[in-house]
Amino acid sequence: MKIIVCIKQVPDTNEVKLDPVTGTLIRDGVPSIINPDDKAGLEAALSLKDSLGAEVSVITMGPPQADAVLREAMAMGADNAYLVTDRAFGGADTLATSTTLAAALRKIDYDLIITGRQAIDGDTAQVGPQISEHLDIPNVSYAEDIKVEGNTVIVKRQYEDRYHTVKVQMPCLVTALGEMNTPRYMTPGGIYDAYKVKKVTVWGRSDLEVADGEIGLKGSPTKVAQSFPKSVKPAGQKVTLDADEAADYIIEKLKEKYVL
């Protein structure tokens, strides 16, 4: 079985701090991470590899420094990695991104494609389903569990108040929820291999069969009407108290804020 996991490098929003003077986000020095939903999808793929045997590839579209998340994925156990990068792909909205990724995915064999539900820096949840449309394969989104039986994938699909169990023929695409699992740690030897043994295949504009009008800014019909920073709360104060003291503490704080 061949599984491809689409991952995205995103700023670690837990580490984003507010400038105390301007109130804007300080992005400098914020570490980049694998988008959490994508990382859960990668863990699901690696678990399938452990239990059934599978070749796991990871792919990302982004600037050259997105190489780091591919290496991390390989250090966790992914076998192959593809970096889709070119200035021509810059400024892409979800449609241009999914078009470009689909063009790259057509060049790789797969039975199952896993993407994260959505990225923490955009929260659109559009790229995964769009890729499945481009590739003309079935898509099951919001997976909280993925199992494989023969040539089918059985997905537990989350709803607000229930879940559906969906059985789908491979090849197909599944979008994963971050809550699905706890991703494994890398291993020291895995890190060594990711940099010294394994390779990242880099594809640019000329490597993909896709029309100029469908990629980058030109291929992006989304018009951003207004952009504003997400309001971020500063880190809270952590106190460790026993239950009674904690209750008193909370009441006192609520009184301070005139809530009570």
Added chain:
Amino acid sequence: MDFTLSKEHEMARTLFRDFAQNEVKPLAQEVDETEQFPKETVEKMKKLGFLGIPIPKEYGGQGCDSLTYAMCVEELAKVCGTTSVIVSAHTSLGAEPIRKFGTEEQKQKYLVPLANGTKLGAFGLTEPGAGTDAAGQQTKAVLDGDEYIINGSKIFITNGKEADIYVIFAMTDKSKGTKGISAFIIEKGTPGFTFGTKEKKMGIRGSATYELIFTDCRIPKENLLGKEGKGFGIAMTTLDGGRIGIASQALGLAAGALDATVAYVKERKQFGRSIAKFQNTQFQLADMATKVEAARALVYRAAIAKDTQKRYSVEAAMAKLYAAEVAMEVTTKAVQLHGGYGYTREYDVERMMRDAKITEIYEGTSEVQRMVISGSLL
């Protein structure tokens, strides 16, 4: 000359830091308080390959360099001195002499399970009468047919009782002095090999420190490590590497105490403002940070020297001497900056200060390191 870490070393640090913060730190206080060997953490580290970082992949290890290993011990020590020394004693003292001096058969039988973490390692050199004067070994090994008969005892053995495979030293020919010392591999469970009392220690209280007792303990002669009479050299070479592990532990303790103090002084208020606003605090922190960074430079240099130079005794001695003394100084200052709270077990710096003291003593006291360094000058 380039002081920047490679991307793989940066990534390895991220891994070790995440693991230390998520899996080790939450248990550190309890491990110290209860003096319980952190078996579950060791099991987790085994699964992630932390017990075989610098051992080649063909022997079940991770195939990384000594710097990666040093960074692992450092990051663990930032949050738990006990956990860091378990890894250091296992890797540098238990596995490394077998990697360096073992036969292919010994490597397959003992190094592979040590490197993949299925077995834990330890090292026995110190005796009641043979500490810094390691040549004063009283433990004897007598060849009897195809077996050596070992009699004697070893004290202060890290990972004692918890470890499965022990590298120990004994006199095979007392008349030859240090040239009469030989090294042996002994498995737990060998008849005649028992454990004495567990030491009650000031720091690293979760690490199991035991006396090893050998009473007519018979081991196959194939378990001789290296040649007969070469044990002293094996011990000294092993300790050169071990010192890099302990230097990394000391560095981690100092760095961890500095981190804890930086966080504390920003929160603690006196005279209407945080104590971070006082110049005394700022200057103390500046000195602490500078010394931690200097220690790090020496420790990393020694780790790199181990992989690139034939001899690295002086680099290892300097790293251990300096990092250990910085650990003691920085943790002491950290307690001082925490004031009365720093003297209580509620705050990590109290434990870190107790843990730091041993780094000036074990695997060669600071005085021994000065002997090694000055010996290279004169």
